[in-house]
Amino acid sequence: MSPLSLDLSPDLFPALTEAQADPDGPGAHRPALRFGDRSLTYGELAATASPLAARVAEAGRIAVWATPTLETAVAVVAALLAGVPAVPLNPKSGESELGHIVSDSAPTLVLAAQGTQLPPALAALERLDIDIDTSAPATSLPSPGTSDPETPALIVYTSGTTGPPKGAVIPRRAIATTLDALADAWQWTGDDVLVHGLPLFHVHGLILGILGPLRRGGSVRHLGRFETAGVARELSEGATMLFGVPTMYHRIAETLPDDPALAKALARARLLVSGSAALPVHDHERIAQATGRRVIERYGMTETLMNTSVRADGEPRAGTVGVPLPGVELRLTEEDGTTAVEAYDGETVGEIQVRGPNLFTEYLNRPEATAAAFTEDGWFRTGDMAVRDPDGYVRIVGRKATDLIKSGGYKIGAGEIENALLEHPGVREAAVTGEPDADLGERIVAWIVPADPQSPPTVDELADHVARRLAPHKRPRVVHHLDALPRNDMGKIMKRALTHD
Template sequence: MSPLFPALAARSQRPALRFGDRALTHAELADAAGSLARRLAGERRVAIWATPTLGTAVGVVAALLAGVPVVPVNPRSGERELAHIARDSAPTLVLAEPGVTLPPALAALPRLDTDAGTGAGEEAPEVFTEPSPEAPALIVYTSGTTGPPKGAVLPRRALTSTLDALADAWQWTADDVLVHALPLFHVHGLILGILGPLRRGGSVTHLGRFDTAGVARELSSGATMLFGVPTMYHRIAEALADDPALAEALAGARLLVSGSAALPVHDHRRIAAATGRRVVERYGMTETLMNTSVRADGEPRAGTVGVPLHGVELRLVDESGAAVEKYDGESVGEIQVRGPNLFTEYLNRPDATEAAFTDGWFRTGDMAIRDPDGYVRIVGRKATDLIKSGGYKIGAGEIENVLLEHAGVREAAVTGEPDPDLGERIVAWIVPAHPEAPPTEQELADHVAGQLAAHKRPRTVRYLDALPRNDMGKIMKRALHG
């Protein structure tokens, strides 16, 4: 069975990981992670205090080499959430950087420091047996918006199938150097951003904290790819007009990838106008890893998440469960997927696991339309972004994109709220670009009606200083209320 990380097994001398002034080649990582993996052998499950550090990357690789499922823990989690994750996942020990003080929920567990030294010379390099493709690799906890977070059990075949499908879609090779500043406790930052380059035999530079100067420096120094979330790309778009070095650095990148939430169309356009490079979007979830992406050799169409990845089946279904067959850019349905990229189960939650599937298809809860050529456009979440107004089914996402094209709008979110006549009325939550002179409700309604159908215009506008967002920059719509 082929190894998860071929370049480690081959002891490649090429660069693998760099965090600040700390760096390891693939051979050095094989030594450091191998040394730690020997100490993890036989553990049932381990947690890792997932700071954006070299030690976190070494600890995760070590657990994967040892065939021990690893639970990445968000260091910004609150006490109640930490206690739930520790109780639910029941790790037999916790990995952490030396010197880090752990919170009470984890401090009671046996601890092993993640030594990011090479480990060379301690023992002869060990050849680890690759576990079954169905063996659990990671247990990643969801955001828990409707209850306590659920642990999605991701098998090794989900990791390999997603990373190999992205290699195909993005023409990702060992020659690529990735730069990012994403947290390492979730799919985007850890699996795509760290394990992806390691599987390809390439390298990754982690900035620690995002800033446009760091992005410009790394892309000007040989990095070929940038991964980010919309908040990061928005800051890049804002900075480009006054930062020619940043524009030049982005222009030289091979691939700019945004994910975790939709990148507003106006930011797409500003980046493309300043750099000549278009940002590629992809679509995935904790439970499914990656489902779709705009391909490197395809049309980087703003507002879409591209086409299904190799091996992924995707369908849209209506409220009755019937397939939405039309590729007309209008017909809305819930995205359902199946393929080797899917999780195995929610840990200790057979009821939730069963409810998540229908006839083998995973119910994402995301609503989308498909263009005639198969490009998928996500219009929102079924629970919060599908608005039923005046007999129409309306996706909040397309209205948000149009609002963001208005010069007077800095941020926008759209929700529905009960209306005795319409069923639901469309509400726009606006952060004005100029708070002293915000666009009027009528001006925004006319702007939307001029770009979309009249029934999609907001009936109510509420003004905010900022939209509520989580750690990944996603807008928390459940926190918006009248």
């Protein structure tokens, strides 16, 4: 692993500064952002974002109506240039959730693309339309509003699965260090061209997918919305990296047998990256067999940005999220939250705790929640359960709250059972939960979307299948057949919605 030099200067985008300093130089004409048929070079981005940054510099906090458009990217860049915290808003959020976020974060402005209709929950905010005018004369980039790397850059709201969404305050330091650590792990340079179709209101799509290329001096081509045809087109036309979530890669795996052009395009990619949830091993293998390229996984969350990744120069092992990124400390702990799990045996489950410059600073207006999220010695409690292989690779087996099943004296991670179930030819989708059992403590329950609804696999068939691949105590005792699994916008399965009569 190469040493990491962390740049904590206030300049998050050196290529933008260079383009401004030399508007006729080659750097100014390099492509920066492309959304469909609309694009900006670094010189045009500087000319567009700098006057907007000047307009919001005294705004306090600003909200950004985070549609998957060029305007959203420009708005967030402008906020970062101005040193003003931005609050990305999910356009699919309901009125109640939006009302909570606006009340909690108290922005003074909302930035949106011209012509966009905003919901009533934002009616009290002053609106500023984002005008992308590349013909406007260039103005000087503002000096960042602060030189303090701890200054808030973004306030990103969590999914709110256990209550109202909490605003994670992400400082400039965390953005810079995460993106530089990923550059080290992925050999990410200004020559890379990233393609993705992720939403822009969360860490994966916005920080990694938009700010990441801009920090490197490279470019990003956003699809607007994910389509396998768009992926094939962009990778065939010079894109080198693809970011996606498991739902997207599942669609790719399903499409590949009948789409040789997609297989050829994926084979050209330098790096295929999946995140935000575990990518089933079955989809890993189908993509690798069709393209000769292996998807690598990384692990992060809103509060920590990125923690681990399979490295570009490492082994792309399916079912793992690789090793800790440079600068990130990671440990597993027992249920007491303090006793370290020392085993590197691929079996012993513990909660992941992390510490490093990639972490958020606080939950906005929630000092008690912030304090509860950290141990006394400064480790963040992720709530994710994992095991470590002998070489240090981390395998996540589920969430502590929903995916840790205690059955017959064993601690079992739902994730590994789900992967085993997905290897059965009769299973299209799978989720695993636990439910009370008088004898075992908890019994393992499988929720299955069958490949053939007219002939679904039986509980005995699936139990034997899992027992052969993993161990007898990990076999499901109950199986429910569904038409579809409940998922959120990121494709994550919402296990709290899995109930039976």
